[in-house]
Amino acid sequence: MIWLALSWFVLLIESMATDYENKRPETDITVDWAIFLFASFAVFMVGIAMGTVEVLWLGKQFKSKSFGRKILYKMGFYLLFMLVINCITFPLAASIEMGTSILDNGVWDKFSHYIVSSTFLSTMVSLSFSIFVSLLYSGISEHLGHDVLLNFFSGKYHRPQAETRIFMFLDMKSSTSLAEQLGHQTYFQFLRDYYNQLSDAIIQFKGEVYQYVGDEIVISWKKEEGVSHQNCIQCFYAMKERLRKKSSYFEKKYGVVPSFRAGMHMGQVTTGEIGALKKEIFFTGDVLNVTARIQKLCKTYGKELLLSGQLKDVLDEKGPINFEPMGTMELEGRKEPAALFYPAYP
Template identity: 75%
Template sequence: MALLRNPKTGYYIKRILPFGIIWLVLSWFILLIESMATEYQNQRPETDITITWNIFLFASLAVFLVGIAMGAVEVLWLGKRFKRKAFWQKILYKMGFYLLFMLVINLVTFPIAASIELKTSLLDTEVWHKFSNYITSTTFLSTMVSLAFSIFLSLLYSGISEHLGHNVLLNFFSGKYHSPKEESRIFMFVDMKSSTSLAEKLGHQNYFKFLRDYYNQLSDAIIQYKGEVYQYIGDEIVITWEQQKGLKNQNCLRCFYAMKKSLHKKSTYFEKTYGMAPSFRAGLHMGKVTTGEIGALKKEIFFTGDVLNVTARIQKLCKSFDRDLIVSTQLAEELISDELSFEPLGSIELEGRKESSELFAPKPTPDGLMD
């Protein structure tokens, strides 16, 4: 149970589960089309399985588990191996791998389904006679074509999800933000230190690789503390939380320290590869935004509100105050606890705003907040 409550485990489950659903729905759709075409009769009993409720339930479970298996392989392993390939190369190479994988699954599950249909032992010669007829029939070919189509749609979903972000894709499908909504959210603007001089030193291509490694290293911490990446803007990343998720267990603050810790662990790699280990400063603020879908040529989930401008300006003050993290008074009041206190930095007039704002910096952090 503790494993299921782990945010990272939950994140992977949410990414893998749609594969099973895609496979299940497609299998039902294909079965319906084939049944309608044959007038719900098994016209090739020597090769085809006659659909009964037992067969239907077994096939549905098998297809769902196969989709889950593919999703697990894709999300946890194969997707990462082809991460830097072009989109068409990912589709082509993965199609070959998964077709071989599904061929094995098909050859294993057909005899089981045949034994259920014939109500006999899996070792019965009648089962294997039907199996031999099946693998030399057009039914086998049409099954592999159906599997290839399911694989292609699954990979298409995987690619779109990777590029848009899983939560953004689900929000588009559900229509959550089709009409603008007001929400209370927490934003963290994270900006890399000394990025200009580093870009000049490394050159464009190596600096791009550096940024890619830098962002990859931050991703686990963001997942662990339930953040959502809103935007990558050059060397800056904007992370957001729904207010309750960000405040719960001080997730937004823990995320900051977890990202710092993750980069520190990888500092040797960055120094050997690029000659410098990255570090960053961040501003944290909380407030109301209007959230909705926007764009004519390209749709995206868009946040608008004064809270974003204020957070960006708070982040810029980190260098002036020589602080790695500055928090607004609205958020500091919600985060303060027995294990965490804040040092006041004074009332500051933020650029472009008439009203001054109270700003705070976390005092030396207990080890518990770094866990």
């Protein structure tokens, strides 16, 4: 969508600058509705291709690089990619403009003039700008979280709102002894690798990372997205499976394989922007405290995952996971006892 919006903006500026006339017909394509639709489709597909490459492959290649280096290296790759695309789409657009076959000599004569013209240079400059804006958005989104960035842009939480959300407090087992065993620098790299392995599962099951707190991660879902297909529970087991598959990597590099426990609960929170020097999307409500206490009970009852009866009652019954009652537990700081359940994963 960024690519499409920027292409329309550049086209509008160029058209206004030339009084909507083709001043250089030997190198420029005359824009009519057929050309406009073709160009819009081509730009949109290029944006889809870039996004796919970024998410599935290239973005993972530079995780260890600084923000500036990421953008620099990626821009070099995508500029080469766009050079190839430009050389493919221009002859196609020229054949549409002329109403002839792409093999026509006139098409390739125009292309030969275009490739050494100022039009080609200006096109590559505008493409470079589009690449830069896309990568800047991607980089900021990676640091803040995609939904958080969109919420800041839209102003959704400029005024606090009441929401029903699901929370998971996920805590690494034996983190204190691991930190002492590995040393603080190695332990930091260990945490980075650990969190990287969890990210795909969180995205797959529509979770949002609310906070990283040392060796603990707080994940949140909007009620509908977390309940549907038991996404919030499925996310836990997908993260566990991901660590299992990477166990040999962690064993070889650090001599230990990370594992975790988690507590889950659902309730109403007040959501809004908070902070004077640094803005954040912030949740307040009793549900956060209760979730943290449920997570601490995992160790007491020897379970990797516990959830509240309130959450269990609304989970999609069509999902593959059944729930075993753990009884009614007293939670510190609450007058009423809470029913806890353990998900029996098939």
